[in-house]
Amino acid sequence: xMMTCDDFALEELVFGxxxxxxxxxxxxxxxxxxxxxxxxxxLISEQALFAARRRDxxxxxxxxxxxxxxxxxxxxxxxxxxxxxxxxxxxxxxxGLFGALAxxxxxxxxxxxxxxxxxxxxxxxxxxxxxxxxxxxxxxxPSATAAIAHTSESRAxxxxxxxxxxxxxxxxxxxxxxxxxxxxxxxxxxxxxxxxVMVVDTHIGDACEQSLNPGTLDRIVSSSSAMCVPDPI
Amino acid sequence: LLASDEIxxxxxxxxxxxxxxxxxxxxxxxxxxxxxxxxxRIHRFVVDLLRDRDSARDAVQDTFIRVFQGLHALEDPARxxxxxxxxxxxxxLEHKRALIRRRQDAAPPEHAELLAHxxxxxxxxxxxxxxxAILERALDKLSVDRxxxxxxxxxxxxxxxxxxxxxxxxxxxxxVEIHRARGLLRAALxxxxx
Numbered sequence: 001x002m003m004t005c006d007d008f009a010l011e012e013l014v015f016g017x018x019x020x021x022x023x024x025x026x027x028x029x030x031x032x033x034x035x036x037x038x039x040x041x042x043l044i045s046e047q048a049l050f051a052a053r054r055r056d057x058x059x060x061x062x063x064x065x066x067x068x069x070x071x072x073x074x075x076x077x078x079x080x081x082x083x084x085x086x087x088x089x090x091x092x093x094x095x096g097l098f099g100a101l102a103x104x105x106x107x108x109x110x111x112x113x114x115x116x117x118x119x120x121x122x123x124x125x126x127x128x129x130x131x132x133x134x135x136x137x138x139x140x141x142p143s144a145t146a147a148i149a150h151t152s153e154s155r156a157x158x159x160x161x162x163x164x165x166x167x168x169x170x171x172x173x174x175x176x177x178x179x180x181x182x183x184x185x186x187x188x189x190x191x192x193x194x195x196x197v198m199v200v201d202t203h204i205g206d207a208c209e210q211s212l213n214p215g216t217l218d219r220i221v222s223s224s225s226a227m228c229v230p231d232p233i
Numbered sequence: 234l235l236a237s238d239e240i241x242x243x244x245x246x247x248x249x250x251x252x253x254x255x256x257x258x259x260x261x262x263x264x265x266x267x268x269x270x271x272x273x274r275i276h277r278f279v280v281d282l283l284r285d286r287d288s289a290r291d292a293v294q295d296t297f298i299r300v301f302q303g304l305h306a307l308e309d310p311a312r313x314x315x316x317x318x319x320x321x322x323x324x325x326l327e328h329k330r331a332l333i334r335r336r337q338d339a340a341p342p343e344h345a346e347l348l349a350h351x352x353x354x355x356x357x358x359x360x361x362x363x364x365x366a367i368l369e370r371a372l373d374k375l376s377v378d379r380x381x382x383x384x385x386x387x388x389x390x391x392x393x394x395x396x397x398x399x400x401x402x403x404x405x406x407x408x409v410e411i412h413r414a415r416g417l418l419r420a421a422l423x424x425x426x427x
Contacts, residue, residue: 008408015390042419049422050387052364055357057277064286066276067294069268073261076301 005029005036014043253310256301268297271314274389275321281384282325282377285332292328296321315398318385322399371421379414386411 006026012018013026030037255263272293279292299320307316372380378400385391385399397407 007412017392046415046418046422047387049364049368052361053368054277054388056361056365057280064290066272067290067297069265069272069297072268072294072297073264073301076298079298079302 005033005039007039010036010040011043014040014047249313250310253304253307253313257304257307257310264301267300267313267317271317272297275317278318278384278389279321279325279328281388282322282381283328283332288328288332292321292324295324295328299324312395312398315391315395318389318391318395318399319401322381367422367425371418371425374421375414375417379410379417382407382411383414383418 009018009022009026013023018026030040252263252266256267275296276289276293279296280286280289283289283292296317300317303320307313372383375383382396382400385396386393391399393404393407393411396402396411397404400407402410
């Protein structure tokens with residue numbers, strides 16, 4: 001059978017991935033095909049460059065020491081324990097919730113993700129325009145900034161946070177909730193503004209800032225191990 | 234062309250699925266074996282992506298914390314290596330964003346003093362350094378994704394399937410993109426040596 005030129009097969013030959021019979025056949029083809037011989041030689045010289053690069057890294061000790069495996073295993077175990085505790089309590093932790101969101105995102109096809117993103121963008125623009133255009137009666141229309149400030153201040157007041165606190169001055173920590181903090185952060189269902197929160201995993205000491213919509217925030221606060229405290233920063 | 238130990242390492246990976254299954258059931262020896270086998274090349278990979286040795290060390294640590302934390306979620310244990318590289322790539326993107334936020338310069342990795350013993354001859358070392366520098370400059374002209382694809386294929390010698398897992402691309406896309414990246418690398422190399 002006459003073999004046709006196949007660059008991928010040539011690469012597999014250079015990488016030692018080709019089955020012995022196929023490799024034999026391809027080598028026979030190389031003896032007859034000038035084009036494939038040239039391509040084969042180029043692949044070999046390129047791999048030689050990468051090999052030189054690997055040796056150079058090793059020779060110059062550019063990598064430095066590796067992190068301690070015991071520390072890594074301990075931290076992974078601590079995180080798993082934290083996640084498991086949250087799940088056993090039937091309560092989604094903030095981290096678990098983000099993980100679930102990430103999983104859900106991975107399961108939604110890319111085209112549909114774009115469609116969802118576009119729909120959310122349209123809603124966001126609509127909300128912004130509503131605040132900008134204001135009501136039709138004679139009362140002065142509140143600006144978007146004023147609306148944000150009002151929402152933020154009312155939330156802050158209900159949460160016992162000093163006036164003037166930043167919108168990100170909410171901290172969620174892994175601790176039992178109190179009735180007052182739950183009610184303090186019970187947000188208006190109509191509030192469309194995302195809330196910036198600092199999510200703290202006290203078991204590990206990791207923290208990250210996340211932007212949540214009020215519905216999600218409400219669910220975390222009303223259901224879980226979360227507690228709201230003012231950000232000391 | 235390939236060092237025999239590199240080829241051996243690829244064949245050893247055939248047993249990686251069993252190792253992953255043992256590791257996710259909590260076998261500490263298996264977890265350590267996964268780390269010992271993969272940490273050095275993941276370290277090299279993240280140094281290549283981040284160009285910052287301190288960040289690279291943190292990125293390796295974060296990568297393996299996520300690996301051991303999420304092993305139970307790995308659907309196909311045979312894809313362990315590609316999966317680890319995929320996590321490392323995502324961790325690097327996060328660290329890169331953090332680096333940019335801190336306005337740190339992405340300086341190339343500092344080279345320590347030449348090791349005086351157990352290394353190649355000075356002539357060989359010099360030739361390697363020159364070749365590495367030419368390749369580095371050519372790689373720098375590629376986009377991040379294409380550079381990453383070529384490093385995964387040509388430097389870490391992952392299979393196309395493993396690369397597809399690491400990058401979250403289809404197998405067809407990986408083949409096409411690597412083919413394109415190789416063409417661009419050739420053009421960049423020719424420009425370098427002219």
